[in-house]
Amino acid sequence: MFNIHEDAKKYEEYVIGLRQEFHRHPELSDQEVWTSGRICEELDKMGIPYTRVAGTNVVGLIDTGRPGKTIAFRGDIDALPVHEEANVPFKSEIDGLMHACGHDSHAAMVLGAARILNDHKDELSGKIYVCFQKGEEVGIGARDIVEYLKEQGGVDKAFGLHIAANLPTGFISLTEGPSMAGACNWQVVVKGKGGHGSMPYASIDPIKPLAEILLRVTSLMVNRMDTLEPIVVSPCYFHAGTADNIIPETAEMRGTIRYFKEEALDRTLELVEQISRDIAASYDATATLTYSRGKTIPVDNDAASIAAAREVVENIDGLTAIQAPKLMGSDNFADFVHAFPGFYCFMGAGFDGPDGSLPNHHPRFTLDEKAFRLGVEFLTGCAVKFLGE
Structure with a gap:
């Protein structure tokens, strides 16, 4: 067998170099035209055939020509509407956009692993799908690729990794079972009666009940829910009015719920609706709750796949496997591990210094480039192991 480390x-x-190139050219979700085109150029150079799936998703196929297992691994490719403040020589060239979550490195590491596996495909058996996913930041892309893979006959294993600047280089978090929360976006609209700011008695102000609703729904986790069941209710958007002397007709709040169990989400939505309705009614206003559930489900890692990945780590110098706590963050790689056995994990890329451990989505988000080799070695090692099972 070839030497993956070398x-x-x-x-x-x-x-x-690829990561820095991607970093200079960030593109928003479902707009990754240049990025997906650049990925296709690299796959063309390697002689790896590929299919564009539902727009800017790209799925390459390394077919060894011999019967065996079929596997898939993914890198997401979209960026964020963040103005970059990191002082790096490959800073974003597009004002207001930044790869502030590491997706540039994911795409580059998947291409690196693909290049190694393609170089040695005569020594392997089975098929390898290398997936480059659009739109992860807005919860799209994954299901399109999963459906495409199902149309091709499905895969025996699916896996992926996410870079983490708050975890030092040299560590990788491999967690069995539920590891990332599902996400449900919600919106509450309170409708009152508009009027002049000087005469609130002649109007029904929707701002006051909505402000009270905000405070009440954020206390649900302590007052109304099982404290041993992780639930996060976060109002992240509040909008009302157009001028300082006009009482508006409506006020709107939007937010996210993060959860691990569907029944906990059911109960949370029930309580948010009840609280909103009752508080609004006490002001002679009305409240309407809408939500989108099922768009991003929890990541539930297959125990056998995690055990196999830990064995891969044991053979990588400079990399140590840990089991981190559950994350309330979400990722629609959940669709892959819901459809196929597999796992999703976090690889450390943090380093010493003032910007060495800033969280994902921060405008000064930076990564330790020494971690990328470890990521390529891990992805390649997992591919070889799963093909050989």
């Missing part, structure tokens, strides 16, 4: 070192500068 091949990862061989292509380390290739991966770093």
Whole structure:
């Protein structure tokens, strides 16, 4: 068998260079035209055939020509509407957009692993799908790829990794079972009666009841829910009015609920609706709750796949597996591990310094480039192991 460690070192500068190129050219979710085109250029150079799926998703296929397992691994490719403040020589060239979550590195590492596996496909059996997903930040793209893979006959294993700046380089979090929360977006609209700011008695102000609703729904986790069941209710948007002397007709609040169990989400939505309705009625106003559930479900890692991934880590110098607590963050790679056995994990890329551990989505988000070789080695090692099972 080929030496994965040496091949990862061989292509380390290739991966770093690609990541920096992607970083300079960020694109928003479902707008990754340049990025997906650049990925296709690299796959063309490698001689890896690919299919564009539902727009800017790209799925490449490394077919060894011999019967065996079929696997898939993914890198997401979209960026964020964040103005970059990081002082790096490959800073974003597009004002107001930034790869502030590491998706640039995911795409580069998947290409690096694909290059190694394609170089040695004569020594392997089975098929490998390398997936580049659009729109993860807005919860799209994954299901399109999953449906495409099902149309091709499905896969035996699906896996992926996410870079983490708040975890030092050299550590990888491999967690069995539920590891990331599902996400449900919600909206409450309170309707009152508009009027002049000087005569509130002649109007029904929707702002006051909505403000009270905000405070009440954020206390649900303590007062109304099982404290041992992780639930997060976060109002993140509040809008009302157009001028300082006009009482508006409506006021709107939007937010997110993060959860692990469907019944906990059911109960939370029931309580948010009840609280909103009752508080609004006490002001002679009305409240309407709308929500979108099922768009991003919890990530539930297959225990056997995690055990196998831990064995891969044991053979990678400089990498240590840990089991981190559940994360209330969400990722629609959940669709992959819901459809196929597999896992999703977090690889450390933090380093010492003032910007070495800033969280994802921060305008000064930076990564330790030494982590990328470890990521390529891990992805390649998992691919080889799962093909050989």
